[in-house]
Amino acid sequence: MDYALDDRQREFQRNLRALCEGKIRDSSEQVESRGEVPMDHLRVLAEVGFLGLLIPEDYGGNGEDMICALLGMEELARVCPSTALVAGTTLLRFGVPLLRFGSSAQKERFLSLLTTGGLKGAWALSEPHGGMDTRNLRTRARMDGEGYVLQGEKSYVLNGPDAHGLLVLTSLEGDASSADGGSAAFVIAPPVAGMEPCREIRAVGARGARVSALRFSGCRLPKEARLGGEEGPGVEELERLPHVSLMVAGYAIGVGQACLESAVCYAKERKTFGRPIVTYQEIHFKIADMHVNVDVARQLALRAAWLVDSGKDASAEASVAKLFASEMAPECARACMQIYGGKGVTQGGPVERLWRDSQIAEVIGGTSESHRLFLAKEVLERRA
Numbered sequence: 504m505d506y507a508l509d510d511r512q513r514e515f516q517r518n519l520r521a522l523c524e525g526k527i528r529d530s531s532e533q534v535e536s537r538g539e540v541p542m543d544h545l546r547v548l549a550e551v552g553f554l555g556l557l558i559p560e561d562y563g564g565n566g567e568d569m570i571c572a573l574l575g576m577e578e579l580a581r582v583c584p585s586t587a588l589v590a591g592t593t594l595l596r597f598g599v600p601l602l603r604f605g606s607s608a609q610k611e612r613f614l615s616l617l618t619t620g621g622l623k624g625a626w627a628l629s630e631p632h633g634g635m636d637t638r639n640l641r642t643r644a645r646m647d648g649e650g651y652v653l654q655g656e657k658s659y660v661l662n663g664p665d666a667h668g669l670l671v672l673t674s675l676e677g678d679a680s681s682a683d684g685g686s687a688a689f690v691i692a693p694p695v696a697g698m699e700p701c702r703e704i705r706a707v708g709a710r711g712a713r714v715s716a717l718r719f720s721g722c723r724l725p726k727e728a729r730l731g732g733e734e735g736p737g738v739e740e741l742e743r744l745p746h747v748s749l750m751v752a753g754y755a756i757g758v759g760q761a762c763l764e765s766a767v768c769y770a771k772e773r774k775t776f777g778r779p780i781v782t783y784q785e786i787h788f789k790i791a792d793m794h795v796n797v798d799v800a801r802q803l804a805l806r807a808a809w810l811v812d813s814g815k816d817a818s819a820e821a822s823v824a825k826l827f828a829s830e831m832a833p834e835c836a837r838a839c840m841q842i843y844g845g846k847g848v849t850q851g852g853p854v855e856r857l858w859r860d861s862q863i864a865e866v867i868g869g870t871s872e873s874h875r876l877f878l879a880k881e882v883l884e885r886r887a
């Protein structure tokens with residue numbers, strides 16, 4: 504097992520960090536206050552190659568690997584968590600399943616636009632009756648003549664209000680041909696009649712990443728909209744893709760790293776009793792713990808990304824990385840808050856946003872509970 508970064512990966516990371524520091528960091532407060540990630544951010548991310556990762560040259564991609572995608576998520580979340588989630592969702596929740604299962608026409612249409620930064624992509628799975636209950640989807644697709652009619656509601660869709668491409672997962676009515684017990688995914692280019700975003704949701708963190716519910720009422724789609732056609736994947740197969748867990752792991756690592764850097768910086772400048780607080784051992788311990796947390800999360804995520812790039816099943820390792828990273832980011836935010844003292848708990852202060860951004864990682868991309876259930880099943884049923 505060797506997941507030391509090679510020259511290509513280092514160069515990608517260097518270029519992306521320069522872009523983040525030069526163009527994205529300065530606008531991140533504005534992204535947060537306006538509640539929107541501008542398309543310009545996607546265009547510059549396409550230029551630096553982030554939106555071409557994992558996608559072959561035929562569709563304008565650069566074919567680079569999952570390790571680069573993970574590094575990219577960390578770099579982006581370190582400066583602008585909203586941009587990380589909007590771009591990450593576009594590439595990893597929308598682009599990767601499309602690349603894996605889509606028809607040539609679907610790939611041509613959506614991936615070629617995605618790699619130029621001209622598209623926000625979305626993934627609509629969670630439903631109002633319970634985000635974890637993905638084996639009993641109430642949004643249904645009924646075969647009707649040459650196509651399908653969709654009916655139902657999705658509860659939280661990141662990029663939902665302004666997506667140009669959307670994957671929607673449904674149960675299938677009256678179709679026994681589904682690969683995994685009656686579910687399917689459809690690729691949609693909004694706006695389409697019968698589908699509308701409703702109830703925009705303001706999450707506590709990454710406030711520039713727009714999230715909404717989506718309502719489908721008699722939404723007619725041609726049969727070509729079904730991902731992978733009649734033999735296409737269902738929910739179970741799509742959920743086993745490790746990319747989403749790694750997307751959220753990278754996000755959490757970036758937020759944890761930002762907490763560490765901010766805490767170190769403040770500890771060096773803040774003086775009490777005539778000395779910088781960085782000279783106190785109690786502060787050393789917090790900084791060391793934050794470093795250990797971020798480093799372990801990074802190594803776990805790199806291991807899973809390396810497995811993906813080696814063509815091996817990485818669903819369990821990606822879940823381990825997601826679970827650990829998403830729980831360590833709030834711990835880092837809490838330690839950072841304590842190091843800032845009163846300023847740490849001040850509304851609008853330097854740590855409030857880091858703390859808010861850290862909170863959402865435990866819920867998106869599968870809750871901690873759902874990852875624990877999945878991992879326990881892996882241990883008890885497959886590896887015992």
Ligand SMILES: Cc1cc2nc3c(=O)[nH]c(=O)nc-3n(C[C@H](O)[C@H](O)[C@H](O)COP(=O)(O)OP(=O)(O)OC[C@H]3O[C@@H](n4cnc5c(N)ncnc54)[C@H](O)[C@@H]3O)c2cc1C
Nearest residue numbers: 626627628629633634635659660661706867868869870872
């Ligand atoms: C900012 C944000 C962005 C999101 N983006 C997307 C997206 O792009 N696409 C998408 O499809 N979804 C998205 N989600 C939805 C997210 O995946 C769900 O919120 C999550 O799956 C939890 O579902 P729920 O909110 O319905 O919680 P509930 O299902 O009501 O669960 C509440 C609590 O109970 C626990 N729980 C529920 N059932 C069980 C059980 N059987 N055993 C043990 N514990 C259980 C849960 O883990 C949770 O802690 C997003 C959510 C947020 C907040």
